[in-house]
Amino acid sequence: MAGHFEALPGGGAAVALDEVEISILRSLAVQLLELIGPGDEPAKGEDPLASLFTQGPSEPPSDPALARLFPDAYGGPEGEEDDELREFSAEFRRYTENDLRARKRDDALVVVRNLDALTATGEGGAVLKLTADDSLHWLGALNDLRLTIGTRLEVADEDEGGDLYRLPDSDPRKPMVMAYLWLGALQETLVETLMS
Template sequence: MGFFEERKGGGAAVALDEIEISILRTLTVQLLELIGPGIPEDADPLAALFAEGPSEPPSDPALARLFPDAYGSPDGAAEEGVDPAETVERSAEFRRYTENDLRARKRDDALAVVRSLDGLTPGGDGVAVLELTGELPLRWLGALNDLRLTIAARLEITEDEQGAALVGLPDEDPRKPIVMAYHWLTGLQESLIETL
């Protein structure tokens, strides 16, 4: 499995085989489905500009990881001597005015990944070289991070050590393929950061 390297002239490049392209595309499409649709393109632009987002945190653990409370949990606030009700109120207000934009950015990042992958044509050896320039490296970085956070939530990984411990799962464990994808995405993300 390939990792990003510096591209001559700037940006980053990675060689991906057909299976890697398929895995990345499938995971990213699933991420798009999880994030959900945005404001319709034919919506009134002024109304869209002032549209309020949700005030409640998502119930899905993966979405809660992608869209965390800005002011932490009420339990954590109480431990720090802060009024939990005030923390909930501040988080709700912050979420209401920022989550739509954050969802749009995450959606745009994921769409950039899908479009990049769709533009690849593997050669006779089944490998294609993906070259990222301009804003694409940052879009990919955002989407790779979102994919990792989503998978980590599904695997209940909250610390790096937990992810490392899952590598030793037996092959018959149904979590094994997604654990391997998680570590591959981690390597892709780290190599892209180093390249940039």
């Protein structure tokens, strides 16, 4: 079980994590929460139903990692500008981005809460046991973390990390690359577990 998820009866998943892995996962999830930003909670005394009709932004985020997490819904081939598609994307974003941000925030919060609830074993680690619902939140958060780190590393879809395996230890990107590859392995085993 060390280093990869295994199925639990009832549709959940479990993985053994050491203290360093727990600390890294928690830190990354908190950083993701900071990147996504706080939720739009209704002000004290305001109607909470009004927040359901709050419109989101119409422009894509300027931060490349956020733009990867919240991409345009419509677009032509790379570099092709189309005013009509840009307008459709802005309209779609206006009505969906707040909900998407809330879902991504919820996913990251589940990760933090699950890790905070762990009880250490005698070997300085713990076995994380997830319910079926929590497993789906973890899957979403692991995906978002990989997309964010991959964007920061400028990983293209085509190379999917080929050059990353050959970085010298002296390269300052090496820790981020190691986190990116490790998260990919966790994500892959969680997907396999959920599909079994």
